[in-house]
Amino acid sequence: MRAQKSINARRRTTARDAFTLMEVVVAVIIVGMTSVATLSAFATELRTAETSRLALEAASLAESRLAILEVTPAEDLRILPDSSKKGHFEPPFEQYEWTATVARVVNESDLFEAMVRVTWPNGNYSIATRMYRPLVLVRPQ
Numbered sequence: 001m002r003a004q005k006s007i008n009a010r011r012r013t014t015a016r017d018a019f020t021l022m023e024v025v026v027a028v029i030i031v032g033m034t035s036v037a038t039l040s041a042f043a044t045e046l047r048t049a050e051t052s053r054l055a056l057e058a059a060s061l062a063e064s065r066l067a068i069l070e071v072t073p074a075e076d077l078r079i080l081p082d083s084s085k086k087g088h089f090e091p092p093f094e095q096y097e098w099t100a101t102v103a104r105v106v107n108e109s110d111l112f113e114a115m116v117r118v119t120w121p122n123g124n125y126s127i128a129t130r131m132y133r134p135l136v137l138v139r140p141q
Contacts, residue, residue, distance in 0.1 A: 074133035
């Protein structure tokens with residue numbers, strides 16, 4: 001009888017050493033849910049990084065176009081040439097387009113407001129400034 005009890009006790013302890021099917025299913029579900037959450041957070045991080053990169057490039061490109069307007073003579077600012085109104089950037093920035101507008105400030109004869117807008121497939125960036133450009137008149141001699 002004692003031998004029978006020890007065999008039954010051994011069977012119970014060896015049978016309990018393994019995982020049940022329910023425990024394995026629960027563990028797989030927990031691992032799957034944490035994996036999906038981690039991958040989702042990683043994908044969001046990648047999208048945010050790409051959006052930030054595009055916005056930084058657009059800001060830099062807009063500032064470069066605005067710098068060109070800032071050195072433009074006053075005579076050209078009054079009637080902006082077509083080549084200075086809009087265009088595409090050269091590679092590797094060919095996905096960006098720009099438009100520029102220059103207008104006189106009301107009641108100020110020598111003050112101009114310039115704006116550059118850079119657009120790309122999923123966004124846009126605008127920058128503006130005011131420029132003082134007195135018109136220099138040449139006196140006839």
